[in-house]
Each structure stands twice: as C-alpha cells, then as structure tokens.
Amino acid sequence: MAAKFVIAQGGGPTAVINQTVVGAALEIRRRHPGAKVLGSRHGVRGIRDGDYVDLSEIPEEQLRLVGATPGAALGSTRDKPDAAYCDLVLAGLKKEGADAFIYIGGNDTSGTQQILTDASGGSIAFVHAPKTIDNDLMENDHTPGFISAGEFVAGAFLSVDLDFRALPGVYVGIVMGRHAGFLTASAAAWRADEDSGPHLVYVPERAFSVPRFIDDVRATLDRHKRCIVAVSEGVTTEDGRAVVESLVPPDRLERDAHGNIKLSGSDLNMAFERALAEGLPGKRARVDALGYLPRGYVGAINSTDSSEAFEAGVFAVEVAARGGGSVALKHEGGKTVMRQVPLDAVAGKTRHMPDDFMQPDANQLSDTGMAYLKRLVPAKYQVGKPFV
Amino acid sequence: MAAKFVIAQGGGPTAVINQTVVGAALEIRRRHPGAKVLGSRHGVRGIRDGDYVDLSEIPEEQLRLVGATPGAALGSTRDKPDAAYCDLVLAGLKKEGADAFIYIGGNDTSGTQQILTDASGGSIAFVHAPKTIDNDLMENDHTPGFISAGEFVAGAFLSVDLDFRALPGVYVGIVMGRHAGFLTASAAAWRADEDSGPHLVYVPERAFSVPRFIDDVRATLDRHKRCIVAVSEGVTTEDGRAVVESLVPPDRLERDAHGNIKLSGSDLNMAFERALAEGLPGKRARVDALGYLPRGYVGAINSTDSSEAFEAGVFAVEVAARGGGSVALKHEGGKTVMRQVPLDAVAGKTRHMPDDFMQPDANQLSDTGMAYLKRLVPAKYQVGKPFV
Incomplete structure (x- = not known):
C-alpha cells in the first residue's frame, strides 16, 4: 500500500x-x-x-x-x-x-x-x-x-525613526513576543548609528520599571530631540507582573471571563500613553502596536x-x-x-534571548546582539541622511 | 544676481x-x-x-x-x-x-x-x-x-485577511484620514473576490452607527466566518460627533489641555474593542491602528x-x-x-471621496471606487488561494 x-x-x-x-x-x-x-x-x-x-x-x-x-x-x-x-x-x-x-x-x-x-x-x-x-x-x-518578521520590524522602526526626525516626539512601538525578545530586538537591526532609532529596546528577559522607562525617554529626548522605543508586549516588572498592571489603575484593568488580565491590545497601548502623559506632560507621544503585520506582511x-x-x-x-x-x-x-x-x-520549552545580546547598563542591543541580527536580518534598503 | x-x-x-x-x-x-x-x-x-x-x-x-x-x-x-x-x-x-x-x-x-x-x-x-x-x-x-500609502494599506489588509483565514475572528484596522476616506478605501484595492477582506469599509464621508456596525460585523461573520474591517480614524456619527464619543463613557474620554476630545490613538482602539466585546461577546476580536506606517514604510x-x-x-x-x-x-x-x-x-479646502465610490447600501467600495483604486494602486503580489 x-x-x-x-x-x-x-x-x-x-x-x-x-x-x-x-x-x-x-x-x-x-x-x-x-x-x-x-x-x-x-x-x-x-x-x-x-x-x-x-x-x-x-x-x-x-x-x-x-x-x-x-x-x-x-x-x-x-x-x-x-x-x-x-x-x-x-x-x-x-x-x-x-x-x-x-x-x-x-x-x-x-x-x-x-x-x-x-x-x-x-x-x-x-x-x-x-x-x-x-x-x-x-x-x-x-x-x-523570524527573519521575515524581523525584517518587517526593522523596516517599520527605520521608517518611524525617519518620520520622527521630521516631526519630533516620542514613539512607542509594541512588538509581539510574550516571552522572548528576539523580534522586539530586531527593531534595532537596521540602526545606522547612535543617533538612529530605536533608541530604547525593552525585552521580556529584563525587568521593566516604569520610572526607569520615563527617565530613559527623558534622557533620550535631551540627547536626540526625539525618542523611538521598541517594547515587547511581554515585558514584566521586577515582581513578575505584566507591565499593564503597573500602568493601569486596578479598577480599570480589563479582565476576561476567567478574571485574567488582558496583557496586550489597546490596554497596553493606553497604559503607555498614560505613563508618558503623566511622566512627560505636554510631550507629543504616539503609541502603536505593530499588531499582526510583522508575521505576514x-x-x-x-x-x-x-x-x-x-x-x-x-x-x-x-x-x-x-x-x-x-x-x-x-x-x-x-x-x-x-x-x-x-x-x-524542544517541546514545552522556551529559548530566551541570551543576556549578552543586550548592553549591560542600557536598554539597547550589544555588539553580540547586533552581530546576530545583522547576520539574519541584513540591511535591505539604502537610505539618505536627512538634513535635520 | x-x-x-x-x-x-x-x-x-x-x-x-x-x-x-x-x-x-x-x-x-x-x-x-x-x-x-x-x-x-x-x-x-x-x-x-x-x-x-x-x-x-x-x-x-x-x-x-x-x-x-x-x-x-x-x-x-x-x-x-x-x-x-x-x-x-x-x-x-x-x-x-x-x-x-x-x-x-x-x-x-x-x-x-x-x-x-x-x-x-x-x-x-x-x-x-x-x-x-x-x-x-x-x-x-x-x-x-497617496499611492505608496495606499499600497501599504492594501498590502496590510490583504495580509491580515490571510492571517484571519487561518485563525478566524474579527479584525478592525484603523487607518489615517480625518476627513477623506481615500486611504481607508484603499484597504479594498487588492480584494480578489467577495470572500476577501476587508469585508467592511467605513469612511468619514458616511455617518457611522455603532449598532449598524455590530450588525454588519455579525452578518459578515455568519457569511465568511471572519470579518475584516477597515475604518477611518475620522468616522463620525449621524450627529457629527467623533465616534469615540459614542463608544466611550463621557467620564472616561481623554481630553487635551484645551478640553478637546482625543479622536485617535488608543482611545479609539479601545472604544472599538469595547463595542465588539459588548455587541458580540466571546468573539475573538483584534483592533489595531496602522499608525504611521502607511505614510512612510x-x-x-x-x-x-x-x-x-x-x-x-x-x-x-x-x-x-x-x-x-x-x-x-x-x-x-x-x-x-x-x-x-x-x-x-486648493487652499483650506478638502476634497472628499465621491459618494459613488461606495456602494449605496453597503459599507463596501462600488465598481467606480474600485476602478479608481485599481488604476492608482494596481495589484503588486500574486497570492495563492488558501485551502480553508
């Protein structure tokens, strides 16, 4: 047969x-x-x-x-x-x-x-x-x-960075990835130099702190006049709670039928919008989720x-x-x-992004992390340097 | 000189x-x-x-x-x-x-x-x-x-439609355009047939009704098992109010320093999420703003x-x-x-999308509207028909 x-x-x-x-x-x-x-x-x-x-x-x-x-x-x-x-x-x-x-x-x-x-x-x-x-x-x-998704994310952040050079402000792009930061990190794959966005990269492998985030954004604005942020939807605070729990008052948290807090979607966008509005009042800020586009554009x-x-x-x-x-x-x-x-x-296990892919003291990729990304997601477009 | x-x-x-x-x-x-x-x-x-x-x-x-x-x-x-x-x-x-x-x-x-x-x-x-x-x-x-932005939007909705064929549910993609619906309409430029998304297109030129929207989504789900929606950030209800005012309780509306209601950003996403959660409880739904990507990807x-x-x-x-x-x-x-x-x-005037670009009785492009879009944003990618 x-x-x-x-x-x-x-x-x-x-x-x-x-x-x-x-x-x-x-x-x-x-x-x-x-x-x-x-x-x-x-x-x-x-x-x-x-x-x-x-x-x-x-x-x-x-x-x-x-x-x-x-x-x-x-x-x-x-x-x-x-x-x-x-x-x-x-x-x-x-x-x-x-x-x-x-x-x-x-x-x-x-x-x-x-x-x-x-x-x-x-x-x-x-x-x-x-x-x-x-x-x-x-x-x-x-x-x-991963490579196609990483390419979309790299291109999205390159593009948004060019947009914000023209009209400065703070941009937070939320990227898929509950437990591993690789895709969020790929936002930095096409960074041309220190002035290029994303200026800050937050991955689930590192504890997220709202006050530290606001300080990071403020310092970036002082230096570059704009601040482009890539953040994973899966970032959690030191105590292991979803970041949305630190940013949204308890009575306003959205819960599903089982009482579980929603970790992504508009709640997370809004939480970041509010954190920025409170921490950096009056600053132009935009928060968007890249949503499903990276996985199949x-x-x-x-x-x-x-x-x-x-x-x-x-x-x-x-x-x-x-x-x-x-x-x-x-x-x-x-x-x-x-x-x-x-x-x-492979079954039931998660491979996290290696710790040395990130700089020890900054929310940015290390040389090791960049080498990995550049091998897999090499630059695809040649861009000219803006005059501002 | x-x-x-x-x-x-x-x-x-x-x-x-x-x-x-x-x-x-x-x-x-x-x-x-x-x-x-x-x-x-x-x-x-x-x-x-x-x-x-x-x-x-x-x-x-x-x-x-x-x-x-x-x-x-x-x-x-x-x-x-x-x-x-x-x-x-x-x-x-x-x-x-x-x-x-x-x-x-x-x-x-x-x-x-x-x-x-x-x-x-x-x-x-x-x-x-x-x-x-x-x-x-x-x-x-x-x-x-417009053509490049329209191409991005057309590709985004083609891609999301393929995604939702695999994992059915409701998708709402919010597209830039406060007063004119051309860019939102371009979501439909690469529709292959009646089964293809976006199934519903809401433009600022037409009054938006929340109950009608829920009915439209329900009917689409019955027919296609999924529902892909393109909506302009500028849609307003019959009385001329921003749609976010119909969807968010007054005490939760975000206002700027001048007391003006925020029309876009996470509030609008969340408003659509809540309308769907209330109108179609238990249905998988995702709301995303395409944000700045269309204008410079x-x-x-x-x-x-x-x-x-x-x-x-x-x-x-x-x-x-x-x-x-x-x-x-x-x-x-x-x-x-x-x-x-x-x-x-040209100064201070707005060109709206002609009324006959939309079907008279449905939230979908007419043949006239499609002819315009296909002339400017012709199909760029050949895609295979999924087996589901």
Whole structure:
C-alpha cells in the first residue's frame, strides 16, 4: 500500500509557513511516488474532525504559489490538546492509515507531537517542523518565520525613526513576543548609528520599571530631540507582573471571563500613553502596536526565510523516514543546516534571548546582539541622511 | 544676481515627499545655473528662524539618495502661520533675497502660500507643491504620497485577511484620514473576490452607527466566518460627533489641555474593542491602528508615486517662473500630467471621496471606487488561494 502522510499547521501564521507545507508535500512526491498527502484543516482539529484537503491532487505550480503566500493555507488552531484530545487525534490518524504526521509550529506544537508519540506505540512517525516569529525554540539558531518578521520590524522602526526626525516626539512601538525578545530586538537591526532609532529596546528577559522607562525617554529626548522605543508586549516588572498592571489603575484593568488580565491590545497601548502623559506632560507621544503585520506582511517576505522554511519541510520528510523527531535549524560553518533533534528537547520549552545580546547598563542591543541580527536580518534598503 | 529659491516641507511626512524637494532642486540647477537653493528646516519655521541647509552645495547623487528615502528630509512642522507669523516668514524670505518659495504640503500649506502671496506685494513667487497621503486636495486626481500609502494599506489588509483565514475572528484596522476616506478605501484595492477582506469599509464621508456596525460585523461573520474591517480614524456619527464619543463613557474620554476630545490613538482602539466585546461577546476580536506606517514604510515606496512626486517638484519650478500658484496632478488622456492651478482653488479646502465610490447600501467600495483604486494602486503580489 502506498505511504500516507498527514500535514498540519499550528499557532500563529507567518510569512513563510506555507513554504514548509509545500516543501514537505513536494519532497514526499519525489521520494514516495504515489503517496497520499492529506492536509489537515486548522491543525489537529482537522484530524479529529476528519477535515482534510488532498494535497497529492494539487498541481506543483499551484502548490508553489500557495507556498509563496503568507498566512497558514491549511488554517491553524490555538488548541493545545490534552491526553483525551490526543486520543481522538490518534484515532483519526489511524482511521486514515497515516504513516507519518508532520506538524508545523512552535513549542506547543512540538509538545503535541511528543504526547502523540508517547501514546501511539510507534506505528506512526510524528515530526515537528519549526515555525515561529518569536524565534524562541530550543535547539534552533533561528526559526522559519523570524527573519521575515524581523525584517518587517526593522523596516517599520527605520521608517518611524525617519518620520520622527521630521516631526519630533516620542514613539512607542509594541512588538509581539510574550516571552522572548528576539523580534522586539530586531527593531534595532537596521540602526545606522547612535543617533538612529530605536533608541530604547525593552525585552521580556529584563525587568521593566516604569520610572526607569520615563527617565530613559527623558534622557533620550535631551540627547536626540526625539525618542523611538521598541517594547515587547511581554515585558514584566521586577515582581513578575505584566507591565499593564503597573500602568493601569486596578479598577480599570480589563479582565476576561476567567478574571485574567488582558496583557496586550489597546490596554497596553493606553497604559503607555498614560505613563508618558503623566511622566512627560505636554510631550507629543504616539503609541502603536505593530499588531499582526510583522508575521505576514506580503511586502516583507525574506527570500532566505522562504527557502529555509521550504527546506525545513523537505527535511521533515527525512525525519519521518527516521521514525520521527523535531527539525532544527543550526548555524554551522557559516550556513544554516537542518538537523534532527528529539521532540522533548524542544517541546514545552522556551529559548530566551541570551543576556549578552543586550548592553549591560542600557536598554539597547550589544555588539553580540547586533552581530546576530545583522547576520539574519541584513540591511535591505539604502537610505539618505536627512538634513535635520 | 543669481536667482535664489527657498524650499520647505510641511505637514506629515510621506514615502515620497523628498522626491519633490529633489525634483525641484535639480530642475533649478538645470534651468538656473548658479542659482542658490536653500532648504528651510521644519517648514516655515526655518525661514522665520533663519535655519537653512544649502541644497545647491549637495552633490546630485546624494540628493537622489535622499529623494528615494521616506520621511521629510528638511524636517516638517504642524505650524499654521497666522498673519503675524506670515509677516515674520515674509521678512525672512526678503532678508535672504528669495525670488521664489516652494512649499510642499497639503491644503494648510497651500493656505500659507495664499496668505504670503497676498501679503508680499508680488516680489516673490509662492508655489505650492502637493503632498498628502489623505489624497484630499481639490483640483488633483490624486496626490503624491497617496499611492505608496495606499499600497501599504492594501498590502496590510490583504495580509491580515490571510492571517484571519487561518485563525478566524474579527479584525478592525484603523487607518489615517480625518476627513477623506481615500486611504481607508484603499484597504479594498487588492480584494480578489467577495470572500476577501476587508469585508467592511467605513469612511468619514458616511455617518457611522455603532449598532449598524455590530450588525454588519455579525452578518459578515455568519457569511465568511471572519470579518475584516477597515475604518477611518475620522468616522463620525449621524450627529457629527467623533465616534469615540459614542463608544466611550463621557467620564472616561481623554481630553487635551484645551478640553478637546482625543479622536485617535488608543482611545479609539479601545472604544472599538469595547463595542465588539459588548455587541458580540466571546468573539475573538483584534483592533489595531496602522499608525504611521502607511505614510512612510520603507518597503512600500511605489515607483509611479516616486516619479510623480519628483515631477511635481520639477513643475513647481515652472510655476515659480510663471509667478506662483499650486501644482496639481490631473488625469488626462490616460496619464498623469502636471498643471498649474490658483492657490485659492486648493487652499483650506478638502476634497472628499465621491459618494459613488461606495456602494449605496453597503459599507463596501462600488465598481467606480474600485476602478479608481485599481488604476492608482494596481495589484503588486500574486497570492495563492488558501485551502480553508
């Protein structure tokens, strides 16, 4: 009987996650002629519900066009299956007679594959292919999706800095990334010199202090007449509380149905607006969240990122042949190579930005951090120096 | 004595306003060898304060690089000079012995030139060169800066729509434009079909109703499982009040030092978040402002926009030779041409989006509106159709 593969996508979409689907589908076509490749819609939910698209039937040209398109073409899910849910997924895979399941996503996705591996008894190869703009997967030098997102963020801050040179003031740009600061740090990737923004970079790896923040902004304004700030939505204060809790009076905090405080969205924007209005009264200030644009802006798809995401899909098929595991992107001999690592080396863990990526005494990237960013997110545009 | 020109930039920066400076500077170099070209820093403020950069001294190559850079390289200003301020500007120009003053900006900028013309007694040629992402200048088919901004917005909504196909919910993207809906409407420029977002477009030219908005979103969710909304920051309710006044309780409205209600920023985001949370409880919803990115994102500089902005600068020198006036971009014989129009045909007036650009009974572009957008902001990226 011909081999049968199931592929799914989990977590937030990215600019290049579709390349991984297409890389895997075409590699299966090449290595296993006649094999069936089912795309499960909306992650494991499609397996549970028997909702598939038959990728083996789709012409290569059409697949490649989808690969070049941002988003998650199979649909995605935020479901984190527990043991009972995993039993349903396993039953679904067995019903289809699947030989391998390639699941593309972050550390939660890897965790799902670990649970399924443990529960399956070895009849199916479970493969995790990496994807996350947060760049927070253990064992990886960087992850597919990060470079494109980093490029968008670098370009956004370069652009806003030029805007604020013309009309000075304070700008705070809130960047995705709950636990790892890589994407927020990439705001600094295209800084030309000390005068260029972002002048201040706040990452979740460092405790955030509101008074220190106001002092930092004031000092920057004194020196550069404007202040461009990149801040991660995940920054927390010394006591581990979300920064929104320090900035918004308790009775005005927005809570969800479970009583949990909302950490992102307009509350965080408004909290920063109020902190600036109180700390630096009368100063022109603008707070914006970059929102979802970094993870899939059609105009910032990096070609290295695209081809690495495609290769991660290709190598996932090799890992399936070896019985399962996680695909990891390593930096070896000056280039990116695909390696197999155990699922449990990635599952449920978070890779934080190394402490030495930041300057010890300032909220700015260190030379080490800049070297990493410049390797992955090299400058793309030549800009002229303004006359002000 | 050699001719002397002063050039300045006013209002919000754009992706291409520097092309207009460079177009004018190089045309002056060509037509008036030996002429002096002073760039005034931060608009008329530089003339008032005697703060200039000598553009005649800058090599063409360097000028062209600045031209290709977003922002406003001479710096800009929000100052709207009254008669007394204009007297100081006029005195500044006379002190320099200026023969012509080319001021690049929107309708306020044109208004300043009108006041200066009236006050000057005819010794200096006052020229307005058009610039605004709002596309709201009378006499113009479109304005330099709009196409690039429109391209960014079109790409942003295409991208967010792909994101929400993967993880369904409601997205509201708030777009700049206080009085004219062109830029918000450009969110729809790259819609592929009826299923594509943005599904709802709200422009300042039409009264906004919160209950109607919730009904529209609910109907869209029923039909498409997701709802992508483009809304102008300038939308007002039937009674002419800012929409934030309908959505935020009076005691929680943010006011500035003059008691004026803040119309944009986080308040508006939060107002939409709350309206959705109340009107469609439990629905995943995200509200983001695109903020300043449309007006100068380094990755969305449209080449037609660039060359038209350059040509507007070139033609401004011709208008100076004719004694002054405003440069207007007309659409004639299938192409964009530069024409001279009187300053008072543009000054202080707002060109609204024509009513027939919108469908009569739906918050969506009409065929007429789409034809205009597709002419100016043609599709740039080929995307594959997702499998969900």
